[in-house]
Amino acid sequence: MPKVLISDKMDPKAAEIFRARGVEVDEITGKTPEELKAIIGQYDGLAIRSSTKATKEILEAATNLKVIGRAGIGVDNVDIPAASAKGVVVMNTPFGNSITTAEHAIALMFALARQLPEADLSTQAGKWEKNRFMGVELTGKTLGLIGAGNIGSIVADRAQGLKMKVVAFDPFLTPERAIEMGVEKVSLDDLLLRADFITLHTPLTDQTRNILSAENLAKTKRGVRIINCARGGLIDEAALKEGLESGHIAGAALDVFAVEPAKEHPLFGTPNFVSTPHLGASTTEAQVNVAIQVAEQMADFLVSGGVTNALNMPSLSAEEAPRLKPYMALAEKLGSLVGQLAHGDLKNIAIESEGAAAELNQKPIVGAVLAGLMRVHSDTVNMVNAPFLAKERGLDVREVRHDREGDYHTMVRVTVGTAQGDRSVAGTLFGNAAPRLVELFGIKVEADLAGPMLYIVNEDAPGFIGRLGTTLGEAGVNIGTFHLGRREAGGEAILLLSVDDVVSEALLAQVRALPGVKTAMALTF
Numbered sequence: 001m002p003k004v005l006i007s008d009k010m011d012p013k014a015a016e017i018f019r020a021r022g023v024e025v026d027e028i029t030g031k032t033p034e035e036l037k038a039i040i041g042q043y044d045g046l047a048i049r050s051s052t053k054a055t056k057e058i059l060e061a062a063t064n065l066k067v068i069g070r071a072g073i074g075v076d077n078v079d080i081p082a083a084s085a086k087g088v089v090v091m092n093t094p095f096g097n098s099i100t101t102a103e104h105a106i107a108l109m110f111a112l113a114r115q116l117p118e119a120d121l122s123t124q125a126g127k128w129e130k131n132r133f134m135g136v137e138l139t140g141k142t143l144g145l146i147g148a149g150n151i152g153s154i155v156a157d158r159a160q161g162l163k164m165k166v167v168a169f170d171p172f173l174t175p176e177r178a179i180e181m182g183v184e185k186v187s188l189d190d191l192l193l194r195a196d197f198i199t200l201h202t203p204l205t206d207q208t209r210n211i212l213s214a215e216n217l218a219k220t221k222r223g224v225r226i227i228n229c230a231r232g233g234l235i236d237e238a239a240l241k242e243g244l245e246s247g248h249i250a251g252a253a254l255d256v257f258a259v260e261p262a263k264e265h266p267l268f269g270t271p272n273f274v275s276t277p278h279l280g281a282s283t284t285e286a287q288v289n290v291a292i293q294v295a296e297q298m299a300d301f302l303v304s305g306g307v308t309n310a311l312n313m314p315s316l317s318a319e320e321a322p323r324l325k326p327y328m329a330l331a332e333k334l335g336s337l338v339g340q341l342a343h344g345d346l347k348n349i350a351i352e353s354e355g356a357a358a359e360l361n362q363k364p365i366v367g368a369v370l371a372g373l374m375r376v377h378s379d380t381v382n383m384v385n386a387p388f389l390a391k392e393r394g395l396d397v398r399e400v401r402h403d404r405e406g407d408y409h410t411m412v413r414v415t416v417g418t419a420q421g422d423r424s425v426a427g428t429l430f431g432n433a434a435p436r437l438v439e440l441f442g443i444k445v446e447a448d449l450a451g452p453m454l455y456i457v458n459e460d461a462p463g464f465i466g467r468l469g470t471t472l473g474e475a476g477v478n479i480g481t482f483h484l485g486r487r488e489a490g491g492e493a494i495l496l497l498s499v500d501d502v503v504s505e506a507l508l509a510q511v512r513a514l515p516g517v518k519t520a521m522a523l524t525f
Contacts, residue, residue, distance in 0.1 A: 002066075002302035004045035007031060007052040010071055011291035014047060021299035037061040045298045047071065048078075056082040069298040071290040072097060072281055074231070075311060076204075084312045087385040091297050091309050095150060096290035097281035102154035104280045105199050105229045108253035111274050112197075112225045113138055115251075118272075136196075139163040144195025146211060147202030147230065148173045148183065155199055156183050167191050170202075192219040197227065204231035214239035217249070225251040229280040232258040237267060244270050255280050313384050314363030324360055327412065328368040328383075330427050330435035333449040333525060334414045335372025337437070338425050340523050341455065347417040348396035349373065356410035356432075358401045366399050369414055408438065437483075440494055445485030447496045453523040454503050459516035460486045460493040467514055472499070475507045492518070 003024040006014060010027075018025040028039070033053065040046065040062045046054065047069045054068055059082045068078055070092040083090050111117060114135035122129050143159045145152045148170040156166045166183040169191045178185040188211075191198070198220070202208050212226065212235040220226075226249060228235055237258060243249035244267075253274040257265065260278060267273050281290070300306035305321035307313060316324065331351070351369050353362060370386035381389060390397055413426040426439040427449075437447045458464055465484075472479060478500040486493035503511075503522040511520040 002044040003042060004047055004298060004302070005040070005043040006047045007036065008047075008049035008071075009051075010047065010049060010294075011288045013288060014071070014291040014295040017292060017295035018299055021295075021303055023299050023302055033058065040065065045069065045302055047294055047298060050074070050077055052077065054078040054083065059083055059086050059088065062086070062088070067091065067298055067301050069093075069294040071294040080312055081388075084388040085385055087381065087383075089301060089307060089313055089384050090311045091294070091301075091307075092311060093290045093293040093297070094309055096293045097283075097286035098150050098154055100283040100286035101229055101280035102151050102158060103283075104255060104276070105151075105155050105201075105227050106158050108227045108229065108255065108274060108276070109138065109143075109197055109199070109225070112227070112251035112253050112272075115272070117274050138197075141165070141196040142167060142194050144191040144198040145169070145183065146188070146191070146198065146200045146234075148178075148181065149201060151230075152199075152201035153181050155201060156181050164197075167194060188216070189219060192216055193221060195221065195224060197225045199227045200230045200234050202230055202234065204233045209233050210236050212236065212240070214242075217243050220249070222248050223250045225249070225253075227253045229255040232256040232260060237265075241267050241270055244272055312388075313367065314361065316361065316364050320361060324364050326429050326433050326435065327357060327360060327410075328364055330429060331365045331368035331412055331414075332372035333435050334412060334425050334427050334437070335369035336375060336525060337372075337440075337449060337523070338414050338416050338423055339373040339375070341425075341441075341521065342416050342418050342423045346373075346395060347419075348398065349390075349417070350398040350400055350413075350415045352400040352402060352413040352415070354402035354404055354406060354411050354413075355408060357412050358403065362399050362401060365412065366397065369412075370397065373414075373416075411438070413439075437496070440485065440496070443485040443487055443492075443494050445483055445494055445496060447483035448481065448498065449525045450498060451480070451525060452499050452502045453525065454495070454497040454499055454511070455519070455521045455523050456495040456497075456511065456517060457519040458493055458495065458514075459518070460488075460490050461516055464514070464516050465495075468495070468511065471510055471514065472497075472507075475504075475510070477501055477503065477507065 001024050004018055006027045007029060009029050015025050015027055037058055040058060041064060044064055045067045046065060049071050056079050065088050067089040073092055073094050075092050078090055080090050115133045119133045141164050143164045143166045145156055145166060145168040148168040159166050160182055167186045168183045169186055169188045173185050214236050217239050240252055244252060251272040255276045256278055297308045307316040351366050367383035367386055370390050371381055371383050374381040374386050374389050408428040411426055411428045413424060415422050415424040423441055427435055427437045430436050437449055480498040480500060483496040508520055508522060
């Protein structure tokens with residue numbers, strides 16, 4: 001039974017879902033990093049919010065860990081490269097608090113437009129400063145979205161309901177999607193010039209850090225109001241303060257800061273500045289939603305292999321996983337075979353699919369091939385870290401999908417480039433379930449790839465099989481299955497034998513000494 005640790009406070013429904021799905025769960029919160037390191041090795045999964053820091057040191061101690069689930073969007077508290085290298089899937093729940101965060105942005109927009117926090121303080125202080133708080137309408141104003149993804153699109157929809165015009169800057173926003181959202185796609189400079197209100201809905205990356213820099217804030221329309229419920233670090237906070245004090249910026253509302261918790265900040269007390277303590281996801285509904293989603297996603301992965309909202313491997317639905325499982329087994333065996341047989345440094349690898357295999361999600365198949373290939377060099381490699389390790393080693397990976405159907409209804413071919421030339425193997429599924437090798441280095445040969453095996457290249461000549469059988473028999477090695485292929489009569493032949501015991505180096509030397517043998521290698525699957 002898989003075992004999960006919930007290390008941050010989370011809605012009780014998360015633990016209920018784990019247990020209902022057959023996953024053992026412990027709820028242990030508030031642990032120090034050292035205390036977490038001491039226990040993390042017991043768990044297959046780690047469910048967190050923002051308090052737990054999944055650092056490289058924690059991951060090194062997590063000897064059984066397979067998945068980290070972040071109940072929320074941001075994964076700044078997870079060392080994703082270290083997790084990838086360790087073979088740990090990292091998931092988040094990007095949609096569980098989308099509506100909540102979008103509504104908070106709209107709420108802050110209203111707060112700025114009507115100066116609600118200042119008016120509340122003034123009124124409760126016994127003043128009646130009706131003429132002091134002159135607001136602006138949202139109707140007819142232009143809202144500039146920086147980031148038009150899931151949350152940005154919800155904000156756009158709500159703003160259009162308020163009769164605002166919406167312009168959006170997002171490098172990944174297609175013209176078709178912009179039309180569907182009812183927004184105008186513009187450049188960042190155009191947005192800065194035109195927007196009466198600007199909201200940010202983008203992750204913090206090297207490209208987006210300080211996207212509202214001092215230079216860009218100077219380009220904005222005088223009287224602009226700025227809202228950030230996304231990530232601290234998107235705005236130059238010192239430049240924002242200067243803009244507020246000069247009157248160029250009419251108002252700013254931040255739910256996030258470059259350094260949190262922001263218990264002291266130069267912006268505090270600045271006129272027309274509104275702040276909240278990272279409340280974007282803080283509603284009852286959002287807390288329940290993200291807890292449910294992270295538990296469902298992690299349980300799917302641990303129980304059935306489904307991968308949803310992963311940040312370091314392709315998604316694979318729980319319904320899709322059973323169909324792909326035999327293909328991934330085939331792909332891993334082919335990768336292992338070519339990895340064991342190919343000599344010298346690998347330059348590149350091509351994974352080709354045709355027939356029924358070409359209709360499937362290719363990323364898991366590619367990951368399985370790479371896992372099999374790289375396992376020759378590492379016993380900790382899996383589908384998650386194999387692409388990472390391949391990239392780290394400079395291996396050029398190509399994915400090819402063919403519409404044609406050849407001799408088999410489905411086939412996967414793996415070709416590696418080496419200093420000695422290309423080496424190619426191909427396999428299919430028998431009965432849509434059983435992986436079977438059908439081609440080895442250009443020679444047709446049908447074989448199961450399982451357990452210890454012996455691979456031999458020899459001259460096709462009478463008497464060889466008898467001599468080989470005698471040699472193995474005298475060494476006490478029993479042959480399980482025997483698979484033979486050849487290019488032509490009297491030419492080069494290939495033998496693949498499954499044996500009951502691992503072939504020793506001494507026995508391999510005897511086999512290599514037999515007349516006609518060109519190559520003899522022990523394989524393991």
